[in-house]
Every structure is written in C-alpha cells, then in structure tokens.
Amino acid sequence: MAELPFPELDAHSDRAVFRQIADHIRDAIEREALHEGDKLPSEAQLMQHYGVARMTIRNALQVLQSEGLTVAEHGRGVFVRSRPPVRRLASDRFARRHRERGKAAFIAETEEAGGKPSVDSIKVTEQAAPPEVAQLLGLAAGAPVIVRSRRYLINGQPVETAVSYLPADIAKGTRIEQPDSGPGGIYARLEELGYRLDRFVEEIRSRMPFREEVRALKLAPGVPVFNLVRTAYAADSRAVEVCDTVMSTDAYVLSYELPAR
Amino acid sequence: MAELPFPELDAHSDRAVFRQIADHIRDAIEREALHEGDKLPSEAQLMQHYGVARMTIRNALQVLQSEGLTVAEHGRGVFVRSRPPVRRLASDRFARRHRERGKAAFIAETEEAGGKPSVDSIKVTEQAAPPEVAQLLGLAAGAPVIVRSRRYLINGQPVETAVSYLPADIAKGTRIEQPDSGPGGIYARLEELGYRLDRFVEEIRSRMPFREEVRALKLAPGVPVFNLVRTAYAADSRAVEVCDTVMSTDAYVLSYELPAR
DNA sequence: GGCGTCTACTCGTCTAGAGGAGTTTGCCCT
C-alpha cells in the first residue's frame, strides 16, 4: 500500500482532526502537488492513513467541497475541481457601435471567442412589477411590465440566466414581446422605438446560489454567483429596462473602465 | 412541548431526509416565518420532531450554513444570519473632484455614511513584482515594486483588505513609502509627482475566501468574497498602480455607470 | 469480437452513541 503524501496528525494541536486533514489536502492542492482534475485518495485510504473514522474523513472532504476546491463524484471518487475557461465581460459590451452590427452582445462575443452561443427557455409574460424593479424603473409599485426571461448557453453549457423588465407602455405590442426579439436584441428595438439609450447603471452583488440556480446553471458545490442588475436609461433619463442576470462566478470576470476625471 | 412549524417528512420522496429537512427550514426563512437573527429549534428539538438521528439533523444544518443562510454559535444555538448594512461602491469614487477635498475615498465615504473609518495593519515593503502584477503594470517579471498592504475597518469591524503595487522607479523614496501616505492618499501623491491619472480599469472576481481571509475579515461561513483588482493609468497610458482588494460580498454592492455611446 | 454479469471499489445516507466545551440560568450561600 503506497504511502500518501500527507503528514501525520498533530495530536497536541487543539485544531480539530478533520480540520487538520482538510488543511493537509488543501495545502497539497495549493502547492500543486495535486493538480486540477486529479483524484484524491479514497475515503478508505484516508481512513487507513490517518487511523480515524470515516465520518471524520468525510467531514474534512466536506470542508474542501464547500470551499469550492473539490468535487465528489458518486461511485468514482473525489477530484480537484477544474475551472472552466473564463469569460470576460467588458464594460463597453453594450456600446452602440457593437449593437449596430446587428447582433446581440452575447452572441457576438461568444462567436468571437470561438464558442457556439445559444439561448434557451425564453418566456415572455406581462406582470405587475416587483417592488425593487418598480423603483429602478421609476414606476408605481405593481405597474404592468413586460418580463422576458431566458437562459444563455455556450457550447450547450448554461452560463447565465437573465430576466428583463420593461414598462408595458413602452414594450407592449412591439417585437420585444416576441420570443425572438430580432437582430441586435431588445436594445436595438428600443432605439427603433425612439428611446435613444444614454447610459447604463450596473449593480453587482455576489452570494451563494439558490437551489434553482444550482440546477439552472449546473453549478458545482461551493461556487458563488454574480447577480448583476443593469438599468438602461434613455436620453431623457427615463429608465427603459431593468435586466437581472445571474451567472457563475467560476465562468466570469467582470471588467470596467472608468475615467479618472 | 411546542409543535415546530415544519411539515412531516415525505417517506415516498427519493430526496434524502436531511435535504428535506434543510428544505423545510430554508422555506421558513424565505417566507420569513423565521426572521434575521431568530434562533432555530435546537438539534435535540429537531431530532424529536422528525424522529431521526442527530447526524441527520446536523447534516441538514450544514447545508444551510454553507448556503450562507444560518450561523451556528457554540453553546448558544443556530441563528438565521443577519446581514450587515450594505456599503455601495460607486464607480466615480476615485474621481479627482473627490480626491481634491484631501481625503482618501474610503475615509470620506465612511464618514459621510455616519461610520467611524479606520485603517489597520499597514505594511510597506519593496519586493519583486508577482507575475500577474508585473503584467498589469507593464513591467518585466520580477521588477521591483513598492507594496503597500492594509486593512480597512468601519466602527472597528474589518470590511476590506487591500494591497497596492507601484513601480519602484515611481514610488521609491516618496511619501508613498511612508505608512501614512498623507492627505488624499496615494492617488494624490501620484498626481503631485506628475502622474496625472487618466483612467482606471477594475476587474471583479468572486470566490469562496481562503482561510486567512476568513480570519482577517471575520467572515461568516458560506459568505463569498469579491476580489477587485484596479489598475490606475496615467495620462500617457502608463500603468502606475495595481490595487488588489478583497471584501466581503455581504457588506458590499458594486455600482458602475456606463455610457451607451 | 461483442455482450452481459459479477464483483470490487467508490461515495451517499443514516443510525446510535460518547465525551467535550461554551453559554445561560437559577439557586444557594454569604
């Protein structure tokens, strides 16, 4: 039986045994003695090596999993989590010069990076505006809004969900209510309707995902999500859209350029 | 003995018992039958209510904790996690008009919001630039940089750690090397040195914290961190500073305004 | 060769218990 590359437990330490074991494995990952995708020793091997009960080992593995360092696969083993390639969202991705090429931002970017974009689960409804949305849109609470929800995928992998809210008096009866909102996306439609877009405000939060988000985005355990809420303002400073997106923090880096003026 | 406000287990469901229990409690929190700061029923009470072993209850509680919904306090109980007031970082917070008032951004903002700002653990060293930093600064790998690290607190609570890197040929021998970099902070010093700041680029990531970050920021379990890396460019497009900050996602909302042009 | 089956190995779930350590409460003694 091969020796495992982990030190012995420190019996004098007041650090709990399962934490010490987690520390050993974490160290091995951080100094790259274990690489992305490598299989960890099995629970049985770790039990033997450390001479502890199975629950103690499972506790240690649980710590690593909730830190997002490992993933367990039933029947196969526990593996060092590998990170998918990162998508960078630049702050100018909604600039008009891009939109005028006739493609929505997501499609254009993904194709440019050599991926196959697709959009999924498109639903359009009319609802009363939720309070936060009403506030951002400058509407009375409960005012009618058109709600477009959809899911974005790259090469078949879900990467982002998005829900857009538009005041019904702007969007009702327009192509924005169609599942396929046409070339250039809803921002192009808004400009055709005479709402010349002036600026966006993006608010970024991050948190652990809800259960449905884990499912919809196929998230690994221990991976938080970004929640980005973008409000689009027309030239008269009227808010014309609020877009609420959720994306895996694993797959995204957000990038903004700011003037120092 | 009071009835607990949770339904019975569904014996036919193939969802694991501990997950069903976690679902019940999560539901109660989400529909606000349990409010922020409320104490959950004790492990013993839950065991009795559901008629299961203690480890099953603990498993359920573990799920909620790693979702960031609850915190356990040794000897006291398990509580619905309460969120601290949120600090909003606006994208214009480093605008020159603010800086010229002679206060660093953090100090000014915090006082404005009625908090008592402080800065902590200030360390200044000269080191070889780490690879990512060298790349952002446009320096050769290993070029000498001045490294300023510090921790920011509001009312004594740590909220953010920051490490700034400046090319040694710019900062060496200047007040930037002093622990107290003077009124207006290092951006003010850079402008005095003739590096008129032109723009910033901020890159935002989010992930679960490392162990040291949990300690330094006193993070609750299940709370991810923002990692914001800001590069400051002078008018000649030379990168003059890289600032690597880590903050609790609990305490911050990041906000950016973008032109639609 | 191809296809099933069997088996060993993996992690997932759950039980039943023990001792420990931090917190709160109330009671007793002064």
Next chain:
DNA sequence: AGGGCAAACTCCTCTAGACGAGTAGACGCC
C-alpha cells in the same frame, strides 16, 4: 442584594457500523 457555583442546555468532535447506489474492470458466455 450580591457573588459564586452547579445544572441544564447548546453546538462540536469523533467513533463504529449498516445499507444503498453509481462506476468500472474482469470474466465468461455466446
């Protein structure tokens, strides 16, 4: 009234074992 102490209650750590279910490789049969 006040201080000190013990009990009761909380969560924390760990043990030992059982059964289940998914995976993968070996093996034998066709």
